[in-house]
Every structure is written in C-alpha cells, then in structure tokens.
Amino acid sequence: MPLYLRGTLELASQGADFISSQRLADHLGLTPWLIRKDFSYFGDLGKRGVGYDTRTLVSRIKKILRLNVDRRAVLVGAGRLGSALLEYGGFGRYGLQIVAAFDRDGAKVGEMIGGVRVEHVNGLATVAGRGIDMGILAVPEESAQEIADALLMAGIRGILSFSPRHIAMPKRVKVITIDIAMDLARLPYYLSGNRR
C-alpha cells in the first residue's frame, strides 16, 4: 500500500483526477490485476471503467496506513546522512515531519538544519511529551542500540534505523531497518551475463 500511495500521489501531482489500475500499474512497473486484487481487500476503492478518483484513493490509503493524522519524528545523528534527511522535503507528502534532532557532537548543537535546531543527545529524554512517536537513527553502528534504548525510554514506538546492526526492542516497538549496503548487495544477483 505505501507504494500505491506513492504512485497515486505522483500521478495526482501530474494532474490526474482519475486513474485506472492499468495506468497506476504502468507507472509503478506492476500488473493491473495485482493492484485490483490488493485494493479488493479494502472494499470499494473505485468504479470499474471510470477508474479510481485519485483524491479519494489517496485519502483511503492514508487511512489504511494510519497516515491520516500528522506524525512527528525525532532524528538522532546529524552527520552527513542525518543532515540529508533533515533537509529532505519528501516526508511531508506522507504527513510526516522531523521536528527534533539530536547529536552527540557539541559543535553541532544549536545548528539549524532543514529548519530544525540540533539538540544535545543527553537531552533525548525531553522527547517524551512532545507528541513524537517515531525515531530515526542515523548514528554510528556501535551507538545504535544505546540510542534506541534511550528512544524507548522517551516513549518512541517506531524506529527507522540506518544502522545495519540488529536492534533489540520489545515487540511493541516496530523497527524498520534500511541497510543501504545490503540493498546494493542485492544487485549483482540480477546482473546476468558478463560475469567477470
């Protein structure tokens, strides 16, 4: 569903008021029957023939993904990657916002990046009570578990981690890991022919 949301948002931004499953499928490199099948689980999302009303579709998928309320995230680690995330404007389309940033490096504290003021990591506990329920980890691998533990104490219930190391959390906290090296390592499998 997140992928369908992205595709629908893109086509809507190109001015499409209605989209067929065929058009969405073409755009995303999928098959229309897969889209119709997936959508069928969520009741009537559109009319046969006319296609889906993009505004309705976006709002329905957002509700399914619980993106219908604004969500606030804290970022820990304002290095190159963390700064890139703070400056990235793409979160807003999903109703997500990074509203706080922390770093261990005193020299970075007070710096404004992407409109957010960097705070010292020792103050991470102050996240509690600021309406933030998601954390983004862009810290060195060896600090990831420690920071995740601190986020847990501060009431965070979902973590997006850029550290490839496995983070141990209670079951009630969802951890999604983005392991860039591993994603790159998936490519060679598909490079058929000319195997040096």
Next chain:
Amino acid sequence: MPLYLRGTLELASQGADFISSQRLADHLGLTPWLIRKDFSYFGDLGKRGVGYDTRTLVSRIKKILRLNVDRRAVLVGAGRLGSALLEYGGFGRYGLQIVAAFDRDGAKVGEMIGGVRVEHVNGLATVAGRGIDMGILAVPEESAQEIADALLMAGIRGILSFSPRHIAMPKRVKVITIDIAMDLARLPYYLSGNRR
C-alpha cells in the same frame, strides 16, 4: 539471503565459528524453521546438531548472490547523501566498492570524498570500460531519469536509486529503489494504541 548473509557476517565477527539456525534466528528476529526452510533450497549448507560453519555459509551465500566476485559501482550525486555513501565503510563486507563519483556542481569536481575523486557528470560516459556495472543515484528527483539514461549508455546493468520517482529502464537493467520517506511512512501502521 542478503539478510542471512548480514546476520552470519555479524555473528562471525563476534567470533562464532559455527552457528545454529536458532542462533541466527535469534540474532535476526526470525524463526529457526524459516531459516532451515530457506537454506534447504540451496542443498546441504550445514550439519544437523553441529550447526553451520560460518565461513562456509558466508562463502556459499555470497556465491548464491553472485557476491563471490568483487563488484564496482559508480555514484552520481555527491551531495550530503552521496558523500555519506562515499564515506560509508560498510560496502566492503559484501565485496562492493564505489570506485567513481560524479556531480553536476563544478565546485565539487576534484574533491576527494571517501578516497574517491569527484568527476564532472558530463564525463559519465567514461564509466564504460572501467569494470563498473552498478550505479548509485543520489541526485535530485528531477535529474534521476536523465542520469539513469546516461548510466545505461555507459553500460551499467544495475541501479540503486535514492530518488522516489519511478525510473524507466529496459528489462535487462535492474533498478532497486530506496525510498526513505516511504519507509518512514510504513511505521505509523504499527503504532497501535494512543492514536492522536
């Protein structure tokens, strides 16, 4: 399999010569039967009771994933994200290396980042013949397709893209997209209770 490779490498780095499916499962937050089932497709990877020899396991999985030969990648876009990737040391464990970097910004050309000298993007065609078959796109969304087309012309057969926009490529070129905003957007679905 990439996940199993990562888990096995981590346990090996902690000094484990043999690992059981139980230990690997615990480490990755999976179930042992799933691991045994997946491994069973690839013939005899270990002995019941003794567990898997980590060195053999790493080498077998690498072969399955075609990571048994060194792979060279080119990065386009040496901004914050691109620079973070160039300086990231985690690719080596999979036999991957970023050996060239390009940027549109003349001011960045010649700069050394992570041991790689940034070249001007107009010279992208020179990638052909340098033993590089993978490209990493860390460019603004609106340039992604154009740069991907240039990489295609330069003989690249696999692309890792950080642009959320869909990139159209011939079927023979594999494109893996990392959409960070979409990954973050997957979290709210799991944040049960306390829905503001």
